[in-house]
Amino acid sequence: MNAPATPSSLERAEKLQGMGCKRKRVEDVRFTQGRGNYVDDIKLPGMLHGDFHRSSHAHARILKIDTSKAKAVPGVLAVLTAEDLKGVNLAWMPTLAGDVQMVLADGKVLFQNQEIAFVVATDRYAAADGADMVEVEYEDLPVVVDPFKAMAADAPVLREDIKDKKDGAHGPRKHPNHIFNWQVGDKDLTDAAFLKAEVATKDLLVYQRVHPCPLETCQCLVSFDKIKGEITIYGTFQAPHVIRTVVALISGLPEHKIHVISPDIGGGFGNKVGAYPGYICSAVASIVTGLPVKWVEDRIENLSTTSFARDYHMTTEIAATRDGRVTGLRVHIMADHGAFDACADPSKWPAGFSNIVTGSYDFPVAHLSVDGVYTNKAPGGVAYRCSFRVTEVAYAIERAMDIMAQKLGMDPVEFRMKNFIKREQFPYQSALGWEYDSGDYHTAMQKALDATGYAELREEQKAKQEAFRRGETRQLMGVGVAFFTEIVGAGPSKNCDILGIAMFDSAEIRIHPTGRVLGRMGSKSQGQGHETTWAQIIATEIGIPADDIAIEEGNTDTAPYGLGTYGSRSTPVAGAAIAMAARKIKAKAQMIAAFMLEVHEGDLEWDVDRFRVKGNPEQFKTMSQLAWAAYNKVPPGMEPGLEAVSYYDPPNMTYPFGAYICVMDIDVDTGVHKVRRFYALDDCGTRINPMIIEGQVHGGLTEGYGIAMGQEIFYDADGNVKGASFMDYFLPTAVETPHWETDYTVTPSPHHPIGAKGVGESPNVGSVPCFANAVNDAFKFLGSTHIAMPHDAYRVWQVAENLGLHA
Numbered sequence: 110m111n112a113p114a115t116p117s118s119l120e121r122a123e124k125l126q127g128m129g130c131k132r133k134r135v136e137d138v139r140f141t142q143g144r145g146n147y148v149d150d151i152k153l154p155g156m157l158h159g160d161f162h163r164s165s166h167a168h169a170r171i172l173k174i175d176t177s178k179a180k181a182v183p184g185v186l187a188v189l190t191a192e193d194l195k196g197v198n199l200a201w202m203p204t205l206a207g208d209v210q211m212v213l214a215d216g217k218v219l220f221q222n223q224e225i226a227f228v229v230a231t232d233r234y235a236a237a238d239g240a241d242m243v244e245v246e247y248e249d250l251p252v253v254v255d256p257f258k259a260m261a262a263d264a265p266v267l268r269e270d271i272k273d274k275k276d277g278a279h280g281p282r283k284h285p286n287h288i289f290n291w292q293v294g295d296k297d298l299t300d301a302a303f304l305k306a307e308v309a310t311k312d313l314l315v316y317q318r319v320h321p322c323p324l325e326t327c328q329c330l331v332s333f334d335k336i337k338g339e340i341t342i343y344g345t346f347q348a349p350h351v352i353r354t355v356v357a358l359i360s361g362l363p364e365h366k367i368h369v370i371s372p373d374i375g376g377g378f379g380n381k382v383g384a385y386p387g388y389i390c391s392a393v394a395s396i397v398t399g400l401p402v403k404w405v406e407d408r409i410e411n412l413s414t415t416s417f418a419r420d421y422h423m424t425t426e427i428a429a430t431r432d433g434r435v436t437g438l439r440v441h442i443m444a445d446h447g448a449f450d451a452c453a454d455p456s457k458w459p460a461g462f463s464n465i466v467t468g469s470y471d472f473p474v475a476h477l478s479v480d481g482v483y484t485n486k487a488p489g490g491v492a493y494r495c496s497f498r499v500t501e502v503a504y505a506i507e508r509a510m511d512i513m514a515q516k517l518g519m520d521p522v523e524f525r526m527k528n529f530i531k532r533e534q535f536p537y538q539s540a541l542g543w544e545y546d547s548g549d550y551h552t553a554m555q556k557a558l559d560a561t562g563y564a565e566l567r568e569e570q571k572a573k574q575e576a577f578r579r580g581e582t583r584q585l586m587g588v589g590v591a592f593f594t595e596i597v598g599a600g601p602s603k604n605c606d607i608l609g610i611a612m613f614d615s616a617e618i619r620i621h622p623t624g625r626v627l628g629r630m631g632s633k634s635q636g637q638g639h640e641t642t643w644a645q646i647i648a649t650e651i652g653i654p655a656d657d658i659a660i661e662e663g664n665t666d667t668a669p670y671g672l673g674t675y676g677s678r679s680t681p682v683a684g685a686a687i688a689m690a691a692r693k694i695k696a697k698a699q700m701i702a703a704f705m706l707e708v709h710e711g712d713l714e715w716d717v718d719r720f721r722v723k724g725n726p727e728q729f730k731t732m733s734q735l736a737w738a739a740y741n742k743v744p745p746g747m748e749p750g751l752e753a754v755s756y757y758d759p760p761n762m763t764y765p766f767g768a769y770i771c772v773m774d775i776d777v778d779t780g781v782h783k784v785r786r787f788y789a790l791d792d793c794g795t796r797i798n799p800m801i802i803e804g805q806v807h808g809g810l811t812e813g814y815g816i817a818m819g820q821e822i823f824y825d826a827d828g829n830v831k832g833a834s835f836m837d838y839f840l841p842t843a844v845e846t847p848h849w850e851t852d853y854t855v856t857p858s859p860h861h862p863i864g865a866k867g868v869g870e871s872p873n874v875g876s877v878p879c880f881a882n883a884v885n886d887a888f889k890f891l892g893s894t895h896i897a898m899p900h901d902a903y904r905v906w907q908v909a910e911n912l913g914l915h916a
């Protein structure tokens with residue numbers, strides 16, 4: 110039981126810098142001084158460097174690989190091809206999605222820039238020179254880059270290795286280029302709802318292929334110690350323990366001989382979850398040469414080979430009554446997975462959590478069907494700042510709701526408000542099988558409307574539209590609205606595992622005799638500020654100042670087993686483990702306090718940083734006194750020491766949500782836009798550090814802006830990848846980035862020990878449909894219904910051209 114707050118307790122609470130305070134990021138002390146320790150900063154004696162020769166063709170048979178000139182380059186020590194890897198049974202590797210992937214091209218190439226040969230040399234430049242000198246003879250094969258065409262009867266067979274396989278990892282395949290069909294919901298009831306629908310919409314909504322594009326590319330440094338039979342792998346891994354398990358399964362080495370270390374990471378966003386050919390080749394090269402081998406991707410390699418995101422082609426239908434109540438949702442997704450199914454999803458979810466597509470709305474019935482297909486594009490399908498395909502479907506539902514509102518002649522906010530799940534309906538069972546934990550959508554939406562002066566914005570827009578029609582202006586004004594519901598915290602063991610390992614997370618907290626604390630977690634920050642915020646949770650829970658708490662992550666030798674950090678799962682899962690471990694410590698400390706104060710445990714109450722005797726506040730023991738006592742004055746029969754471990758299996762996901770509003774002006778003659786305002790209200794339950802949340806939201810909004818307004822990894826008909834460098838892939842800088850207004854409501858999660866939900870990916874999920882709705886909103890009074898992303902100036906200009914606005 111907690112004691113009531115007093116001026117003294119409030120003052121002591123403030124000193125702790127616990128939850129709710131804007132504690133400055135402790136990791137920034139090293140980052141802002143260039144003292145971070147990234148993979149490329151690590152140099153081991155005798156270290157070699159690897160580089161790939163990559164395919165210039167998108168689909169071709171390999172007739173010959175000649176490595177002789179490469180081997181003659183000074184400094185080159187070895188050149189590996191698929192034939193070499195076959196000797197150690199590593200020419201192909203398993204993917205997280207139950208498929209297999211070529212490590213180095215085996216007989217054919219399936220996408221441009223695919224890895225063909227790995228050149229190992231004494232320095233990076235020699236490795237690159239050697240890679241250039243590898244000669245490959247190709248025989249061209251027909252290329253497929255369109256997922257719909259990939260399923261045509263006469264489409265070329267891409268994956269000859271599995272062409273006769275009737276079943277894939279997720280059930281029957283209907284075509285040699287088919288990976289899976291996944292369905293959820295009640296098809297019959299949904300079809301019936303559409304038969305009865307007074308109004309229905311049906312639109313193909315494409316979320317184009319993009320890339321997480323972290324500032325630091327993927328990289329590793331592998332050192333095999335032949336004498337000890339041990340392997341040490343430094344890497345940019347978002348999930349180091351999972352990587353260690355994969356290495357153990359592939360190599361047969363016991364876990365204690367595999368040391369996986371993720372040092373500082375310069376952004377992950379899902380790109381650093383999977384296992385890539387660079388890791389396998391570096392490991393083999395280290396075993397072959399007996400020396401450490403480093404592999405560092407360059408930007409083009411990163412954008413065009415190690416994973417991609419989205420590429421979902423979503424046919425989205427809504428059924429509604431004429432007065433604006435939704436009665437059914439039917440969605441079919443064609444999911445382009447590229448050459449291999451290397452999607453990073455929990456094992457049982459081939460299309461991630463795309464069955465959150467009902468969003469924030471009370472659909473009585475829904476049906477979702479997803480077909481995964483192979484094309485001649487890079488593999489991946491990672492959760493780019495997203496909880497496993499939530500971003501894609503959030504775009505689909507938020508665009509579709511706007512389109513239906515337009516058809517009904519309703520304001521998009523009014524239509525949303527009419528169909529929101531109501532506060533009293535939580536916990537809410539969705540038609541596609543999720544139990545939403547908590548929400549208060551009407552309050553959040555209303556706050557957003559009031560903060561932005563929505564009604565006045567609509568009036569201003571109307572006046573501008575009239576002026577446009579009169580020819581007095583060439584500017585259009587769009588007001589974009591999006592209301593998203595996220596699903597984060599993968600996940601409960603009942604439905605989430607990776608390679609059979611339940612998706613729990615972990616914390617180990619050790620209190621030293623002097624009251625200082627070491628916390629080790631299964632999560633791994635890539636810039637999210639865990640060293641700052643995890644200490645804040647512990648500070649509040651056990652009353653030791655956050656500055657006295659050190660947080661460690663990322664070393665599999667010392668950290669408890671965790672499933673890693675992606676999909677905003679850290680706070681919902683690892684954050685919960687931290688609170689639970691801290692509570693175990695507090696419970697033991699209470700027993701020690703009772704012994705020392707010679708009272709019954711029940712006679713004590715917790716007061717910020719101490720246990721005090723109820724009714725006698727002068728009688729107390731502080732947590733640091735109890736830490737000391739834990740090592741010399743424990744009650745008879747109690748083990749000394751003060752530490753605890755928690756492995757937390759969450760009972761449910763958490764469901765953060767948000768209301769976003771964007772005001773955008775578009776010049777029809779140039780297609781150039783200006784984001785005049787962007788307001789983002791996020792509800793992530795209990796807020797651990799408001800400043801870090803704001804930083805997370807700013808970053809995610811900037812990414813969302815890049816995606817909606819310009820990014821695309823595009824493939825031409827020959828499979829040539831475009832948009833794989835910063836010359837043509839739009840990465841917003843401070844110059845382009847709009848000003849962000851942030852706001853919040855707090856609806857705690859009822860099942861999370863501290864009521865917190867994740868937040869990191871919310872702004873990416875919510876902002877993309879908001880920008881897209883703003884662009885569409887600008888044009889819809891001219892008869893336009895759906896404009897596809899990305900909305901770069903040229904494409905927006907084309908929309909105006911097609912609408913006859915340049916005549």
Ligand code: CDP
Binds near residue numbers: 797
């Ligand atoms: O899994 P990941 O760390 O990427 O995402 P997250 O759980 O959303 O957390 C991102 C950062 O925001 C962490 O530093 C969290 O501690 C912080 N956060 C917070 O302060 N309060 C919340 N309710 C959620 C996250």
